[in-house]
Amino acid sequence: MTAGPDGDPRPDTDATTRIPRVGAVDEDAPTGPIPVVPAASPPSDAGSTGPTRRIDPVEDEQPERGERSSPTLMEQMGGVQGIVASTVPVAVFVIVNLLFSLQPALIAAIAAGVVVAIVRVARRQALQPAVSGLVGVGVCAFIAYRTGEARGFYLPGLLYSAGLGLAFLVSIIVRWPLAGVIWHGINGHGQGWRRNPRMLAAYSWASALWVFVFAARLVVQGWLYNADEETWLGIARLAMGYPLVGVAIVGTVLLVRRAESSAKV
Structure with a gap:
């Protein structure tokens, strides 16, 4: 204890609370390298034995990459070009039959269906519309051939x-x-x-x-x-x-x- 200017006892700051000065070195502080404490890993779910999966909110909200939706009906039909291609043989039959007769019309319709299929294969386009059109014109041509009437x-x-x-x-x-x-x-x-x-x-x-x-x-x-x-x-x-x-x-x-x-x- 020390006495203040007015004679009252004052606690010794050096013995109790030591306020370090700027630039002063604390003699009681431990010396040597400061140990590095590893960061605590986030707690895992109780009872889980496997590795914990990191949850990315942005990634989880998006659909999984590589997953391709099934083709639409229009894509399966080959689009507008596919629909037009499936009707080309019928149009050819109608025109040729109007200009000539039944037999040339049947041959021209079937040939048109084959040409459409070859063109779509060469362009690497959907073959289903051309095949459907060829099958359809084949059925129509068969009925016309059997009946002998256009x-x-x-x-x-x-x-x-x-x-x-x-x-x-x-x-x-x-x-x-x-x-x-x-x-x-x-x-x-x-x-x-x-x-x-x-x-x-x-x-x-x-x-x-x-x-x-x-x-x-x-x-x-x-x-x-x-x-x-x-x-x-x-x-x-x-x-x-x-x-x-x-x-x-x-x-x-x-x-x-x-x-x-x-x-x-």
């Missing part, structure tokens, strides 16, 4: 239109409109649109539009088939092909976009 070539198309029209009609009744199923299948989307009443109604109207297209084909071409008007039947087959399909596609897009806009409001 109108026999159009009979499978009439049956095909009747089947599709009936399928679209039934899909509307069971509330699975094929316009929506096919549209989302082509784009690789799911079928969650059915939970939206506006989208369901829009695709139902679009499916009704496709029913009208197939019914129109069946009525007009069926009448020409029964009337044995081979020339006009071929013209109707071309005129009611892509033009009517284009109108139906435009109508479907307009109906769906209108429904999507209304759903966002």
Whole structure:
């Protein structure tokens, strides 16, 4: 103990609390290298025996790399070029039959199908559309050859239109409109649109539009088939092909976009 200026006892700071001065060396501090303490590893889950996996939030939120989604319906069909390629033999038959006769038309249609397949192989494109078109024209050519009439070539198309029209009609009744199923299948989307009443109604109207297209084909071409008007039947087959399909596609897009806009409001 030491005495302060006023005579009061004051604790000895050197004996109790020692305040080091700047630049002073503490004689009582240990000398030598400072030991390095390893950082503690993060605790692992109880009972785990294997190595702990580091969780990266950014990596975990992203889908695993290397995982490829399945091809869409449009990709399986070869895209727009594939759809066009599948109908080239039919168009060739119609034109050649109008200009010449049945036998040259059958040969030209089959040759066109083979050429389309060779071209797609050379370009390393999907072969399925060309094969489908070749098989289809082969069936049509076989029926026309067996019947000896050019109108026999159009009979499978009439049956095909009747089947599709009936399928679209039934899909509307069971509330699975094929316009929506096919549209989302082509784009690789799911079928969650059915939970939206506006989208369901829009695709139902679009499916009704496709029913009208197939019914129109069946009525007009069926009448020409029964009337044995081979020339006009071929013209109707071309005129009611892509033009009517284009109108139906435009109508479907307009109906769906209108429904999507209304759903966002």
